[in-house]
Amino acid sequence: MKKIYRYTVMLALAVCVLGSCKKMDEVYKDFIVPGGLTYAGRVTSPVIQSGRQRIKISWLRGADPNVNLARIFWNNYKDSVNVPIPATGDTISVIIGNLEEKPYTFVARTYDNKGNKSVPVELLAESFGDKYQSFLVTRPVVQSENSGTVLTINWSNANKSGGAYVTEVEYTNTANVTAVKRFSVDELSSVISDYKPGTTYRYRTEYRPGASIDPFYTGYTTQIVAFKIPKAGLVVTADSFAATSQLANGGGPPGYAFDDDLNTFWHTHHTPAPVPTFPHWLMVDLKKNYNITRVELVCRAGATGVTNSFTIFTLQGSLNGTTWTDYESYTLVQKDQAQSFALKSIPKMRYFRIYATAGGAVHTSLAEFTVFGYE
Incomplete structure (x- = not known):
């Protein structure tokens, strides 16, 4: 009797479950697309770069030959731009301009020639401008000395985490012409071999935050060059x-x-x-x-x-x-x-x-x- 009772209860539960599943199928059947959903190939390997009140977004074309359009959304989908995708080429890119200086979240979707769309890809970046530039600090010079026409500049550490990229030096060369040399912020000592003795030079630091497509500069600082004071006759x-x-x-x-x-x-x-x-x-x-x-x-x-x-x-x-x-x-x-x-x-x-x-x-x-x- 106990076994018969147990089997009866289990059968009743199974009937209830099947009944519930049938009701759930009735609820969701209107949302099921026959044959399943088809998605366009999504944005592949995207790269997003900051700029001066603009953003550049690039990605690989992808393997889906039917994709012919991309749409980039921002400001909670209030703003968007269409990007036509040609039939040939490896990389797709778009520059979005006239952006306020602030962080942005972009959403990228692609569309094929049958109207199918891809799953969204979210991208984060920041647009920079005058406010950012006003806070930039020139990389300090520790020491600058010349021996004849060789000018050696020893640098302090650069603000690399803040986007410091290169230091630009403008000087007078031995031909009495203004010349410019650029030095990586990873260099602690830089050498200029055609410096005109007795002249000053000026320098500034270039910043490229977020691998920016646009440079941002500090103001110029003028530097007097020290030298070994001649010993003869002293x-x-x-x-x-x-x-x-x-x-x-x-x-x-x-x-x-x-x-x-x-x-x-x-x-x-x-x-x-x-x-x-x-x-x-x-x-x-x-x-x-x-x-x-x-x-x-x-x-x-x-x-x-x-x-x-x-x-x-x-x-x-x-x-x-x-x-x-x-x-x-x-x-x-x-x-x-x-x-x-x-x-x-x-x-x-x-x-x-x-x-x-x-x-x-x-x-x-x-x-x-x-x-x-x-x-």
Whole structure:
């Protein structure tokens, strides 16, 4: 009896389910297209690019030979544009202009010659304009120096996430003609080989947000080029120097640190006693006023690991050789390679002084220093 009852219940449930399905079929039968729906081939591999108050949309033609029209919708289908699709060609593209500066959502559909349409493809992009351009920042120059006709520009990091694309440099070349060179924002150092010495250059940064089809530019910034201040005829003095005790090693007078010869070096007084202690200083009269950008120092040869030279120093400047101004202070690493120390404020001075305040011994030395700047 229990089995008969169970089978009876299951049969009743099956009848109910079949009855329900029949009713659902009655409800949806008016929406079923005999033979099924036919869709046109949809937009394939779309690429969307921003622009100045416009957008470019491109896609591959696709494999459906019957597709002859595409329609792009935006603003919640309030606006649209028709794009005829030719029978031949690989890529279809359209530029939608007169767009307000803002983000957009586009919907692309294709249609075939039988009136069938494709499934929609949604595309996101942003139109840019004057508002965007007003916030652009020029890529900063860290340092620009020339050696003869070779101009080297060291750059700070560019705002690549904001669309920075290239930096454009306009300069005067050796033929006295204005020239333009463009450098990738991935370059940290750029070289121009036909620069006319003594001239300025100007630069700006080009932005292309969202792989924009249109460039956006910052304003121009004019840059003065620094150079190695010639050493010939300049006089170097120091708080003291070893008159005879270091001569056999190539050391002694302060001028040895300003002769472009790394085999000679300045050495403070060594013997006989008394031996002067820190601070020690080394000064050059530049003969005229310069804006100083940096100094390059080279320790005495074989300095790596040696602790008997100065390690802490301040760069000082003066217009009269009497009243001194302290600028940045630095640490000098005892090594053989040249070390560069930039002056953030780019002060104007005639007299330039390295003022050493500490080191591994009471005496100190320096193989070479070179001053960079501009008039």
